[in-house]
Amino acid sequence: MTEKILSIADARKTFVSKSKRTVALNGVSFEVKAGERVALLGASGSGKSTLIRAISGLEILDSKSGAITVCGSQIQANGKINPDMRKIRSSIGVIFQQFNLVNQLDVITNVLIGIGAQKNIFELVLKKFTLEEKALAMDVLENVGMADFAYQRASTLSGGQQQRVAVARALIKGSKILLADEPVASLDPESSRKVMDLIVSVSDQYGLTLITSLHQIHIARRCCDRTIALNKGALVFDGPTNQLDKNALAKLYGSNLGDLQMEDELSSSNNSPERPQLVLVH
Numbered sequence: 001m002t003e004k005i006l007s008i009a010d011a012r013k014t015f016v017s018k019s020k021r022t023v024a025l026n027g028v029s030f031e032v033k034a035g036e037r038v039a040l041l042g043a044s045g046s047g048k049s050t051l052i053r054a055i056s057g058l059e060i061l062d063s064k065s066g067a068i069t070v071c072g073s074q075i076q077a078n079g080k081i082n083p084d085m086r087k088i089r090s091s092i093g094v095i096f097q098q099f100n101l102v103n104q105l106d107v108i109t110n111v112l113i114g115i116g117a118q119k120n121i122f123e124l125v126l127k128k129f130t131l132e133e134k135a136l137a138m139d140v141l142e143n144v145g146m147a148d149f150a151y152q153r154a155s156t157l158s159g160g161q162q163q164r165v166a167v168a169r170a171l172i173k174g175s176k177i178l179l180a181d182e183p184v185a186s187l188d189p190e191s192s193r194k195v196m197d198l199i200v201s202v203s204d205q206y207g208l209t210l211i212t213s214l215h216q217i218h219i220a221r222r223c224c225d226r227t228i229a230l231n232k233g234a235l236v237f238d239g240p241t242n243q244l245d246k247n248a249l250a251k252l253y254g255s256n257l258g259d260l261q262m263e264d265e266l267s268s269s270n271n272s273p274e275r276p277q278l279v280l281v282h
């Protein structure tokens with residue numbers, strides 16, 4: 001039986017400010033098995049980033065709300081983050097739309113920062129890395145096609161190259177799960193395709209489970225067998241990505257369909273009658 005790697009039970013998150021309350025997550029529950037690749041879809045503001053941040057322990061869910069467990073370690077429950085989060089975080093790689101590299105540092109140091117949880121702050125500041133760690137960093141850079149740029153400043157790289165380095169930084173941690181929040185939203189179509197292909201191939205190579213929010217249905221179709229869709233913080237679809245034809249997406253996104261990027265090849269073949277009908281969870 002395939003190992004369960006992520007479990008989310010009744011995740012709720014309400015943001016409260018002076019003038020308003022926003023329910024960003026409204027009782028989301030699902031499980032993911034090791035090795036799955038899951039696309040997270042939903043209109044802008046539906047809660048995708050909040051969910052990814054909650055899984056990575058960067059967002060605390062409402063008290064009296066659900067639990068999130070990754071690789072058997074509880075990330076949070078009842079509004080409390082596991083105090084050992086720093087250690088647990090090494091099993092979770094996260095990449096973001098804006099790459100989050102340190103621009104002034106060279107590529108190899110940006111990658112080595114990924115092993116930060118195993119270092120104290122002085123070792124990090126003084127860039128005290130062993131030869132083995134540097135060799136490991138070169139290996140992962142090789143795997144993402146960036147070894148030739150190891151000693152170049154991050155600020156001098158293209159967007160696609162920066163995202164490759166961000167992937168390398170997630171890999172060097174020895175992560176079991178890779179969370180990607182719109183990893184290709186800032187890239188042109190060609191770079192998007194290359195970076196997503198890289199993410200899929202390293203996920204296979206390193207045996208990673210991938211959960212990625214996306215606004216491009218054609219990428220979800222190509223890279224992720226399973227899709228979870230959110231609408232106003234609620235889980236409204238959880239099933240095979242190939243069940244999401246045009247009609248299903250129109251239903252899912254409603255008046256926000258413009259948030260979703262489609263390619264023309266989202267063709268009538270996907271609307272053929274023999275395709276399974278979408279069953280909305282709510």
Ligand SMILES: Nc1ncnc2c1ncn2[C@@H]1O[C@H](COP(=O)(O)OP(=O)(O)OP(=O)(O)O)[C@@H](O)[C@H]1O
Binds near residue numbers: 022043045048049050
């Ligand atoms: N720190 C915050 N304070 C207040 N409201 C927030 C905060 N973070 C998110 N929200 C609100 O929570 C809701 C969900 O936001 P979230 O960023 O998770 O959406 P999203 O699905 O990632 O959207 P997008 O596709 O635009 O990235 C939105 O209404 C957003 O305005």
Ligand SMILES: [Mg+2]
Binds near residue numbers: 048049050181
């Ligand atoms: Mg977002």
